[in-house]
Amino acid sequence: MKFLKYILPAIFTLVFVSCSDDDNDIDTIDEVQDLLKVQEISNEKHTIEIYTETGKLVQGYNNLTIRIKDKSTQAFIENATITWKPMMHMTEMAHSCPKSDLVKVSGMQTVYNGFIIFQMAENQMEKWDLTFNYTINGIAYEAVDFIGVPASTKKTVTSVTGIDGVKYVLALIEPKNPAVKINDITIGLFKMENMMSFPVVENFKINLDPRMPSMGNHSSPNNQDLVYNAVTKLYDGKLSLTMTGYWKLNLMLRNQSNEILKGEAVTETNEASTLFLELEF
Amino acid sequence: MRRKFEIGFLVLLLFTAIISAQEKIQDTAKIVQLREVIVVNRESLNNKNQVKPLASIDEYLEKSNKITMIKRGNYAWEPAINNMVSDRISVTIDGMQIFGACTDKMDPITSYVDVSNLSEVHVKSGQQGAENGSTIGGGIDLKLQKGSFNKEVLNVGFDTGYETNGNAKIVSAELNFSNSNYFVNADAIYRKSDNYTAGGNMEIKFSQYEKYNISTVAGAKISKNGVIVGAIIFDNATNIGYPALTMDVSSAKALITSVSYQYQNKNSQISEWETKLYMNTITHVMDDTKRPDVPIHMDMPGWSDTYGFYSKMKVEKDKHSLLFNTNAYYNKALAEMTMYPSDPNENLMFMLTWPDVRTFYSGFYGEDDYKLNKNSNLKMTARIGFQNESIANDFGLNSLQIFYPNLDKNQQRFLMSISSQYQYQKNKFQFSGSVGYGERAPSVTEAYGFYLFNSFDNYDYIGNPYLNNEKSLEFNAAVNYTSKKFNLGVEGSYFYISEYIIGKLNPNYDRMTIGADGVKVYTALDNATIFTANFSSEYSISDAIRLDGLIGYSLGKGNDNDNLPLISPLNYRLMLRYKNNLFDAEFGMSGAEKQYNYSSVYGEDATNAYTVVNANASYAFYKGENKIFVKTGVENIFDRYYSTFADWKNIPRMGRNIFINVSFVIK
Numbered sequence: 001m002k003f004l005k006y007i008l009p010a011i012f013t014l015v016f017v018s019c020s021d022d023d024n025d026i027d028t029i030d031e032v033q034d035l036l037k038v039q040e041i042s043n044e045k046h047t048i049e050i051y052t053e054t055g056k057l058v059q060g061y062n063n064l065t066i067r068i069k070d071k072s073t074q075a076f077i078e079n080a081t082i083t084w085k086p087m088m089h090m091t092e093m094a095h096s097c098p099k100s101d102l103v104k105v106s107g108m109q110t111v112y113n114g115f116i117i118f119q120m121a122e123n124q125m126e127k128w129d130l131t132f133n134y135t136i137n138g139i140a141y142e143a144v145d146f147i148g149v150p151a152s153t154k155k156t157v158t159s160v161t162g163i164d165g166v167k168y169v170l171a172l173i174e175p176k177n178p179a180v181k182i183n184d185i186t187i188g189l190f191k192m193e194n195m196m197s198f199p200v201v202e203n204f205k206i207n208l209d210p211r212m213p214s215m216g217n218h219s220s221p222n223n224q225d226l227v228y229n230a231v232t233k234l235y236d237g238k239l240s241l242t243m244t245g246y247w248k249l250n251l252m253l254r255n256q257s258n259e260i261l262k263g264e265a266v267t268e269t270n271e272a273s274t275l276f277l278e279l280e281f
Numbered sequence: 282m283r284r285k286f287e288i289g290f291l292v293l294l295l296f297t298a299i300i301s302a303q304e305k306i307q308d309t310a311k312i313v314q315l316r317e318v319i320v321v322n323r324e325s326l327n328n329k330n331q332v333k334p335l336a337s338i339d340e341y342l343e344k345s346n347k348i349t350m351i352k353r354g355n356y357a358w359e360p361a362i363n364n365m366v367s368d369r370i371s372v373t374i375d376g377m378q379i380f381g382a383c384t385d386k387m388d389p390i391t392s393y394v395d396v397s398n399l400s401e402v403h404v405k406s407g408q409q410g411a412e413n414g415s416t417i418g419g420g421i422d423l424k425l426q427k428g429s430f431n432k433e434v435l436n437v438g439f440d441t442g443y444e445t446n447g448n449a450k451i452v453s454a455e456l457n458f459s460n461s462n463y464f465v466n467a468d469a470i471y472r473k474s475d476n477y478t479a480g481g482n483m484e485i486k487f488s489q490y491e492k493y494n495i496s497t498v499a500g501a502k503i504s505k506n507g508v509i510v511g512a513i514i515f516d517n518a519t520n521i522g523y524p525a526l527t528m529d530v531s532s533a534k535a536l537i538t539s540v541s542y543q544y545q546n547k548n549s550q551i552s553e554w555e556t557k558l559y560m561n562t563i564t565h566v567m568d569d570t571k572r573p574d575v576p577i578h579m580d581m582p583g584w585s586d587t588y589g590f591y592s593k594m595k596v597e598k599d600k601h602s603l604l605f606n607t608n609a610y611y612n613k614a615l616a617e618m619t620m621y622p623s624d625p626n627e628n629l630m631f632m633l634t635w636p637d638v639r640t641f642y643s644g645f646y647g648e649d650d651y652k653l654n655k656n657s658n659l660k661m662t663a664r665i666g667f668q669n670e671s672i673a674n675d676f677g678l679n680s681l682q683i684f685y686p687n688l689d690k691n692q693q694r695f696l697m698s699i700s701s702q703y704q705y706q707k708n709k710f711q712f713s714g715s716v717g718y719g720e721r722a723p724s725v726t727e728a729y730g731f732y733l734f735n736s737f738d739n740y741d742y743i744g745n746p747y748l749n750n751e752k753s754l755e756f757n758a759a760v761n762y763t764s765k766k767f768n769l770g771v772e773g774s775y776f777y778i779s780e781y782i783i784g785k786l787n788p789n790y791d792r793m794t795i796g797a798d799g800v801k802v803y804t805a806l807d808n809a810t811i812f813t814a815n816f817s818s819e820y821s822i823s824d825a826i827r828l829d830g831l832i833g834y835s836l837g838k839g840n841d842n843d844n845l846p847l848i849s850p851l852n853y854r855l856m857l858r859y860k861n862n863l864f865d866a867e868f869g870m871s872g873a874e875k876q877y878n879y880s881s882v883y884g885e886d887a888t889n890a891y892t893v894v895n896a897n898a899s900y901a902f903y904k905g906e907n908k909i910f911v912k913t914g915v916e917n918i919f920d921r922y923y924s925t926f927a928d929w930k931n932i933p934r935m936g937r938n939i940f941i942n943v944s945f946v947i948k
Binding site (some may be wrong): 182216220221240241243281 | 284341356576577618620622624628629630631632633676680682683684685731732789790791792793794795796
């Protein structure tokens with residue numbers, strides 16, 4: 001038994017090596033089956049493959065999966081420690097955006113996962129790039145390249161300044177596939193500490209009032225305001241959508257003392273909140 | 282359109298070729314009270330028909346003492362018995378269940394048949410009308426015209442009609458054939474009307490309609506006592522305006538088919554046994570493309586398909602006349618709503634207003650008419666039914682779960698009704714009294730409707746799947762006096778309805794429809810009472826001249842002492858009739874008192890009193906066996922501008938109308 005345990009990887013390696021001699025493209029493990037490749041970022045030693053569900057990056061919330069390929073062996077690295085740094089290079093300045101850590105997906109060998117929220121889109125003069133800093137077996141590497149972040153047609157992310165003078169970023173994470181039903185809604189809430197740091201804001205509250213401006217701005221019943229989820233570090237609530245079409249999610253951001261930092265209630269005279277997100281399906 | 286017509290016609294021809302038969306003419310004149318027979322059949326053209334021969338079925342029904350017609354325009358009026366509408370009454374075609382496909386009640390069943398199809402309409406009050414299905418208010422059964430094997434008949438009939446108001450044109454043709462082994466009745470009718478004008482020459486926009494209806498009923502005698510009868514009706518209405526509503530109907534189509542086997546043996550205990558299989562399908566397309574100023578354009582198509590059977594047996598045993606009816610049906614009701622945003626780049630707004638509800642009902646009805654002695658009899662009826670409702674569409678289920686998160690897709694209901702009626706007849710007096718108990722399940726709209734706008738009270742309505750069955754306890758009494766010169770009758774009915782289903786405002790819900798005042802959810806009033814009474818009289822002044830009068834009174838209250846909606850105020854009819862051999866003339870007036878007991882909560886106001894005056898005359902010309910029958914008249918002679926309690930949003934009724942109907946019967 002013990003013998004097998006040691007000998008098996010050796011056999012696999014043999015098979016792998018011999019195979020790869022014949023055909024360089026064969027991967028031992030495919031852990032990106034349901035994902036589409038967005039692009040690759042390379043340095044001399046490695047190629048970093050970036051995947052999302054759609055094969056695209058968007059303005060707003062992006063769930064990214066990456067893996068690192070050793071250019072010489074064509075093998076995927078399983079023991080890297082990675083950090084990432086998205087940067088927006090504006091004409092006047094540069095800044096980063098809210099993001100999670102990039103961590104190895106549990107139960108998987110070769111893939112690392114995290115999210116980035118691009119609060120603005122690229123334009124002709126201003127582009128995003130993405131830097132990976134990673135160490136493998138104690139050796140540090142870096143890879144960087146421009147990435148394409150086109151504008152979203154609907155507002156799925158917004159940065160606003162609260163009455164407390166703090167700049168907040170809110171991004172719609174769920175529902176990814178909205179339907180006529182009570183949807184789970186998840187919003188990420190971050191504050192902009194400085195150009196580089198966007199930590200999660202904890203224990204605030206977000207009031208939700210979905211409306212259909214094209215249909216006399218009617219609302220829907222049985223929505224639930226979003227509250228902080230300490231496990232996911234995101235805000236969860238319930239969103240009722242009574243029909244397909246364009247919905248404006250009017251929001252009010254409240255701090256721990258329940259003060260409204262941003263946003264207004266929708267009334268007969270006030271058609272929309274200044275803090276809102278959008279979805280259409 | 283044309284293609285559809287051709288297909289319909291082909292199917293009809295095919296059906297005619299395949300099927301044929303016999304059937305005995307139903308004896309319907311036994312009971313005077315609680316049941317009313319409206320003769321539609323044009324065989325009896327110059328008889329006591331009160332209506333013009335080519336009147337719509339709605340106009341025929343309106344003449345009934347028990348029926349009032351709710352109007353949303355000039356077409357497809359909704360019948361009410363004892364002031365109770367569609368959901369509370371059972372409307373069947375020859376015992377067949379059929380359900381409208383419109384979420385806004387723009388297509389009552391009576392709109393899918395025409396006078397050309399029918400011989401009679403049986404109207405029964407309360408639980409007496411439960412033979413074909415569960416009911417609270419009563420039952421209407423529309424009897425199809427069928428030939429008989431008793432006599433050899435071959436005749437062709439043509440009818441044409443014209444009405445000045447609305448420039449309405451009507452043509453119809455029929456062919457009747459029967460011999461000892463086969464019969465065929467085939468007919469077609471076409472109607473078209475422009476906008477009508479109310480009194481004072483006020484044009485009512487969007488009140489036009491056009492329709493045709495073709496049908497064939499055929500029978501064949503396949504053994505000494507056995508008969509097979511097949512029937513097919515295709516009804517197609519287009520461009521129907523509903524001036525009282527915000528939407529019109531571009532197309533309303535129904536295909537109604539059945540095949541039945543009948544056993545008849547006068548000498549056996551089982552005197553009659555009929556088993557019928559049927560299927561009908563309705564497609565109803567509501568839209569507002571012709572309305573100029575709508576906040577948002579929308580389409581609201583609906584579909585309703587019903588498959589069913591019944592097996593009805595009549596047994597005569599000693600003093601008992603028994604009737605058993607086992608029936609089952611499966612109905613599929615689906616309706617959609619698509620709204621078109623003014624920004625063409627925006628996605629369409631779509632919802633299911635009926636979430637594809639599948640209703641499976643099976644029930645059993647039994648009736649025993651027991652002759653106590655030569656003056657009196659006792660009739661007992663009972664119906665039990667089991668109903669399963671299922672939401673077949675996940676989109677629809679999810680939609681309703683917004684309101685009812687734990688809603689299950691299936692639900693079962695058990696329904697029962699029971700009644701007994703005592704009748705006594707001696708010399709010139711006739712008395713009848715009855716007591717009954719009945720239940721009904723909520724309708725698809727009441728249980729599963731999703732944001733259905735009611736233009737009457739200006740609220741969106743949400744169904745409530747957790748509603749209990751509505752239950753009714755009813756009492757009825759009638760006295761008749763008949764002499765050579767006089768015929769007097771008084772009848773009263775009282776309904777105590779518990780868990781009365783009605784919409785209640787829920788201030789927590791936001792309206793969907795632009796301009797609506799809010800959302801009402803169907804809930805149950807603890808109880809409601811409805812009382813109706815009428816007094817009728819006929820006085821024969823001479824052999825030729827007769828004076829008929831009728832006064833009706835109704836009252837409906839909820840347990841909060843609020844008035845119920847759509848309850849008739851005091852109304853009356855008076856008619857002077859002259860009949861001399863082939864000539865017939867009538868002069869009549871009808872009207873109502875001001876509606877004091879209106880329901881403001883449901884958008885009603887006090888409808889003013891009115892009286893309208895009508896006159897008509899008819900003459901039958903004979904040439905050998907052939908006959909030409911001409912009837913002409915003026916309705917609303919004084920061009921009165923008026924509306925009744927039953928007119929949706931007080932839409933005014935037709936002003937002066939001169940009509941002429943000419944019928945040819947060629948034998």
